[in-house]
Amino acid sequence: MAATHNHAHGAAENSNNRRLLAAFAITALFMVVEVAGGLFTGSLALLADAGHMLTDAAALLMALLAVRFAQRKPNSSHTFGYLRLTTLAAFINALALLVITLLIVWEAVRRFYQPHPIAGWPMLIIGVGGLAANLLSFWMLHGGEGEKNINLRAAALHVLGDLLGSVGAIVAAGVIVFTGWLYIDPILSCLVSCLVLRSGWRLLQESLHELLEGTPSQIDIEKLKRDMCLNIPEVRNIHHVHVWQVGERPVMTLHAQVIPPYDHDALLHQIQHYLLDHYQISHATVQMEYQQCPEDDCGITVDTAEPAHAHAHAHAHAHHPH
Template sequence: MGHHHSSTGQANKKNLIIAMIIIGSWMFIQFLGGLWTGSLALLADAVHMFNDFSNLFISLIAIILAAKAATKRRTFGNHRYEVLSSLLNSLALLAIAFFVVKEAIDRIISPQDVMGGAMMIIATIGLIANIGAMFALTRGDVKNNLNMRGAYLHVLSDTLGSVAAIVAAFIIYFTDWNIADPILSILISLMIAFSAFRLLKDTVHVLLEGTPDHIDIEQIKQDLLQMKGVENVHDLHVWTITSGIDSLTVHLIINPQYINQQDALIQANQYVRETLDIDHSTIQIETDDMRRFEDQNI
């Protein structure tokens, strides 16, 4: 799994760089276009793109730092940098959504004229740029990697912002209803906030060393109890170090009349590696006599 995570990290790094080039090249034009047309949707999208560029850069640095070898002070390595990057991305998305909603409410109270035609052209080109960046990121592991998912959600929020800007521009161009711009900005911001909250929830779950969603602790316990010579299972813990790297610890009490400690360890390790696909595990084999001795000395 370590080699797979390393190769996936290299692919994610390459895709992040491509997305950064696309986002960065269009960001300034979008910002100037928003100032020229007076569109909040375009300005919000440009701010999103600047924030996206920054957070894509943070995600890239996290991947580079996570690839560093483990040290005496960080025996698990630096993989948690990717989780911290995901935390920053989710908080940044929530902050963006809040400030766009706040500005949109001000625009609803005090409507401003918007150049619908120019806004439509700029927003359409922005949509193409965002789709290109999304395509680059989807070539990486955006489903299982929290860091990449955070980067992807940033670009997705920009893509939705571009769609909102196009719809708003269409309405404004044909009806002169300028309030469509802030209304659609609010709707998109609420969608962004919902996705960001889910990302934040998943990230905090990892930081609190919660059990991965795909792991059933009770099923693992039952599987271990069904192994030859295993009489009891305790101190079973499974947590995520970073996306794609899980760890397990467990104590097994065996009956030495049916199996020796070495064979018990071999069968348990085989189950953890092959069935659970977990390479990082610590399995302690005990007998009843050992357990009673430990309890007496607590």
């Protein structure tokens, strides 16, 4: 079972690499096309969109490097490996996305007061090409395992911003070509920015929550404590529960006050499998004890030395299959 899980996880990571690499190549290539088109036609709008795609290409490259680093094995200085790099990359990408969106809104407001002439037909042609390129990139990043990986979702949001921007550019170019009304460009830019801002803010909150060791949203600690006591007769009390997430994997430590077991290892394995089956927690450190701890917080916030006798009770480490 563990070998099958490892094989599936490795295949998913390789798929993520391929998706990110392909999306990066498409974005970088079309960015060059937009720069050339902007210089040839003298269109500031195309050059500005090329700058946006440059930022997206950098974000995709950062995400690709993060996935590659996350595949490195744990060592004595990084015992969880580099899985947290994917979350850090998602956080940085979300910040960049919010900054880009605010800059777009600022430029849109400025253009209400100082409209710029825009070459409509070149803008329309390149906008259609940009839409096709972004649709392909977004499909690569959003499908399959990309929906579960926070780092790929961050990269997909960058591409989504460009995709919506391409739609706005096509509509704006059409209006400009047929009516000459230049104000459509900043109006659509603001509408697209509001959509991207909402998604970017949600991603920023989620990645920051994970970086701050927040409890994964799918785990209700109080319910977990109640259910374990009800479903495992030997367990009297669950306390000092700490749950956080490293990359895509939830990690847990807990103290279990138990009835002295006839088979210590069997009870430990029962607790371990319960966490795996009901909460998908495959890495848990379980401290089994016959009396409940007198402390309320495991000494995490206490700056004094812990007495040596504090650990003079049964301790066990749950096996964590990978």
